[in-house]
Each structure stands twice: as C-alpha cells, then as structure tokens.
Amino acid sequence: MPRFTSRVAVGVLGVLAAAGVAGAEPKLAVSPAAVHPGDAVVVSVLGATSMPEGKAGGQPLHFFPAKAGYQAVFATALDINEDHVLVEVTGGPKPVSVPVTPVTFPETKLVVEDEMANPPKADRERIDADNHAIEQSYAKAAGAPLFTRGFRRPAGAATSKFGEWRTFNDGHRSQHLGLDLGESENTKVAAINAGTVVLVRDTFLAGNVVVVAHGAGISSLYFHLSKASVAEGDTVAQGAELGRVGHTGRTTGPHLHLSIHVSGGLVDPTSFLALPLAPAATPPAGT
Numbered sequence: 001m002p003r004f005t006s007r008v009a010v011g012v013l014g015v016l017a018a019a020g021v022a023g024a025e026p027k028l029a030v031s032p033a034a035v036h037p038g039d040a041v042v043v044s045v046l047g048a049t050s051m052p053e054g055k056a057g058g059q060p061l062h063f064f065p066a067k068a069g070y071q072a073v074f075a076t077a078l079d080i081n082e083d084h085v086l087v088e089v090t091g092g093p094k095p096v097s098v099p100v101t102p103v104t105f106p107e108t109k110l111v112v113e114d115e116m117a118n119p120p121k122a123d124r125e126r127i128d129a130d131n132h133a134i135e136q137s138y139a140k141a142a143g144a145p146l147f148t149r150g151f152r153r154p155a156g157a158a159t160s161k162f163g164e165w166r167t168f169n170d171g172h173r174s175q176h177l178g179l180d181l182g183e184s185e186n187t188k189v190a191a192i193n194a195g196t197v198v199l200v201r202d203t204f205l206a207g208n209v210v211v212v213a214h215g216a217g218i219s220s221l222y223f224h225l226s227k228a229s230v231a232e233g234d235t236v237a238q239g240a241e242l243g244r245v246g247h248t249g250r251t252t253g254p255h256l257h258l259s260i261h262v263s264g265g266l267v268d269p270t271s272f273l274a275l276p277l278a279p280a281a282t283p284p285a286g287t
C-alpha cells in the first residue's frame, strides 16, 4: 500500500507546515569541513521539502533522497588551483566555503616489464580504448542510490596510497589514482556495497577490471584481478564476490587496487569511505 503510506506522509508534513515547523529555511552541511585535492565530499541538505539544486566549485550537484533530507557527493579536483570550494544550494541556505589544503604527493620509482613501462603503439591504442570504456561506465552510476548501507573497506593493509607519483623504469611518470591493498593471490574480492556490474574487461594496464555502479554517481573499480566472477549487468549485494586478487596488468605483485569515482572525478578511497553517507532506507522502485 505504498500510495496510501505516501499520502499519510504528505498529510503529516502538511500538519507540520501549518504549525510553522516546515517554514524554516533548509540547512546545508558539508563533510569533511576541510579537504585535500582528490578528496570526496558529501553535501547534506536538511529541511528541504523537494529535491534541492546546487553547485560545488561551479559544477552541478546530483542530489539523492537521504534518511534525513538529501545528499550529494562530489570530487575535489586533483588539479584544483583555488584555496576553497564553494558549495551553494538554491532556496535559502547560506553557501559553505570548504578550505582546500594543498598536498605534495610522494614520488616513487617502480620497475616493471619494459613493454608495460613504455608500451608500443598498438598497446597504447589498446590503453586508450580501455580508458574510454572505463570512463563510459561512470555514466551508468547516475540516478538513485542502489545501496542502503555504508560502504565497506576491503581487507588488506594499504601498500600504496592515492595520489602517489610513480616513475616506471626511469621513463613514464603517472599518478596513482586508487588505493592498493596487500592481499595474496586468489583472495576473494568483495563488492564494497550493493550495485550493478557495469564493466568487466581485460585491460592492458589494469589487468582484469570489474566496475560496479552504486547509483548516486558512485562507482567502485577493482583492478589486477586474476579472474572476474561476475558479468556485466549482474546485480550484486554488498560483500558479493566480484573476482579474485591477482597481478594482471602493470603490477609488481598480487594486490587489490581499489578506485572510487564520484561526480567530478576519481577520489581518494580513504576519504570516500569516511563520508557520512545515509541514503533513504529503501531504494526507489524500479532501480
């Protein structure tokens, strides 16, 4: 009887409005209160009676219904050159300025097979196609959240953090846009939350890749798997096996590489996992 229930809810809101309670301006809260480039941020709007609209750093926010009010997640740009991000929501609340603290990411040197450090032209074309497929998959995370619980960090000690600069074989230099977790070969890789598998691909650099779309613009990416245990289109619960830890692609040994993409870019998974995300308890029907 969902229709009846929602009428009751509207009726209660109407009573509150009549009592003057819902007349208050919506409240805007941003977490964390200060960020580094590459950090994930959650914006919460309390007391709004309809889906808010807003911007962070001039880019539109994509809100979803939360347990209380509405939330939206965005990425602090890695190459941001301002000392703050301005979060604005239409309809009354005062904008919030989030200070950005610059960070110097560590530099490391890694030695890999030469064809991985300096790929020939044919492989570079494959790398471009891989990157394109991964970027295309992010759009499939748009829409309502497919999860109701908090995200769960995979096991394993961090062996390489987000943002580290790597020089391969004293040549190619690139930035590490994920979190490496030390795990032995063939350990189960579990979905960090419920969602839909939107990409399963054998890539040149990241090896066997699985991408899970969680809704709310959030995607989780799992690299270097020895094998994938899921297919594109599969619905997965939190903790479901996606594959097994391996060392496929450009690696120096078996580990799980976890990347998180939110609206605006790839973010530091550690910052993302600390966000106070609280989507509405029941995902909307039809998702």
Ligand SMILES: [Zn+2]
Pocket (backbone or CB within 6 Å): 160, 176, 178, 179, 180, 256, 257, 258
């Ligand atoms: Zn990695």
